[in-house]
Amino acid sequence: MDMRALRYFVEVVRQNGFRRASATLHVTQPAISRAIGQLEEEFELNFLVREPRGVCLTPEGDVLYRRASLILQQADSLASELRDLRSMVSGTLRVGLPPMTGSTFFGDVITEFRRQYPGVQLQIIEYGSNQFAGALSDGHVEIAAAMLPIEGEGFLTQTFARERLALLCSRDHRLAARKKVTLRELSDETFVAFTSDFKVNNLIDRLCNQEGFEPSVSGRSSHLDLLVSMVTSGMGVALLPVTVCRGIRSSRLRVVTVIDPVISFDQALVRHRDTYLSRSARAWIEIASEVLGFHVDPVFVA
Known part of the structure; x- marks a missing residue:
């Protein structure tokens, strides 16, 4: 099973289309179609149905999407943990921020993080709060800021403002x-x-x-x-x-x-309980606590 093909498949479903997935992955649409086609040939199943407004999952595709999301999440966590063993704070940190209040609270946090950790590639991904749970579960973001409460199980939260x-x-x-x-x-x-x-x-x-x-x-x-x-x-x-x-x-x-x-x-930082918390994410939490003035619960970073 090709991990790259799984990543392409998950992104097509998440973006509801090959064109949008191509833009986020920086891969051509034919390459994405070819990889997913090879995945379907390998299992002799159809996973996607193209529709005028996007794509639709077949029952088999729904199973693959759920399983592939977990596989990719674990793979990303493994890569982060191994990188952390090799270096101090580096790599890529994907942070989810709400467009409504992201810049209000985190403008100074971003500035201070970039000053202290210039070796980290910081990717700020904007979502509405209702989308964060899925992004965290899929491993699309490592840590997010969102409005409480968070629906679903398996999340840890750290309130930073009311x-x-x-x-x-x-x-x-x-x-x-x-x-x-x-x-x-x-x-x-x-x-x-x-x-x-x-x-x-x-x-x-x-x-x-x-x-x-x-x-x-x-x-x-x-x-x-x-x-x-x-x-x-x-x-x-x-x-x-x-x-x-x-x-x-x-x-x-x-x-x-x-x-x-x-x-x-309440506004809170949110992360998935079962995902490895990288050193860059820990650094982000520490700087956020200093800039925004809140005490970090040890359970949140355990």
């Missing part, structure tokens, strides 16, 4: 002059929000439902800049972390505190 949501609106909005607003007062508002792979949506929807309404969403984006532009244009209001709102410098926008209820959640 976030609170505030209302972002245009300066001409009816609530712009207010200092505080209750969530129920937003029942008739039109919202702009992050895409469905962001866990914060689940929190907002749940609390709005508790207040007796379902938020009306006029637009979604995975990019903070686009959401801010939507709010500025008057397309709708947004509920965003206070730390994010503080970083927005615009005279055309206003930030209003949301009370009753206060919408808050």
Whole structure:
């Protein structure tokens, strides 16, 4: 069994297509197709069905995907552990950060990490919090930052901050002059929000439902800049972390505190319990704790 072919297969499934997998793997589409074809010939089975919008797994392909993901995760852990025995801190560290708050918390962490460990190739991979569990389980990232709670078993978490949501609106909005607003007062508002792979949506929807309404969403984006532009244009209001709102410098926008209820959640570093924690990942955790000011639980790095 060719490990390279397994890696190509898993990436095609993860990216839902040969073209996107080709871009992330930096391998031509024909080479990927050929490797997966040889894999199918070896087992005399079909694993993928090409569709207009991507690919679909056959029952046999579903089994291969689950098993191959575990095999690749273990192979990557083995390679990391062997490299660590040969050197101090080197190699590649893949860190998953949420687009919503990644730069807010980890800009200085990245700067300090690069200063102290220039020999490590740092790859920052952006996902919505709902995608991190799969990326960690597959070994696509070694450590991630995500909104708690994390679904699924086998994960260790280290809380580093507690976030609170505030209302972002245009300066001409009816609530712009207010200092505080209750969530129920937003029942008739039109919202702009992050895409469905962001866990914060689940929190907002749940609390709005508790207040007796379902938020009306006029637009979604995975990019903070686009959401801010939507709010500025008057397309709708947004509920965003206070730390994010503080970083927005615009005279055309206003930030209003949301009370009753206060919408808050914990942010944490997350890693898979069964994955070897490389020295570069340990260095990342240590620097993050120094920059962000939290104490590392020994269980998290055991």
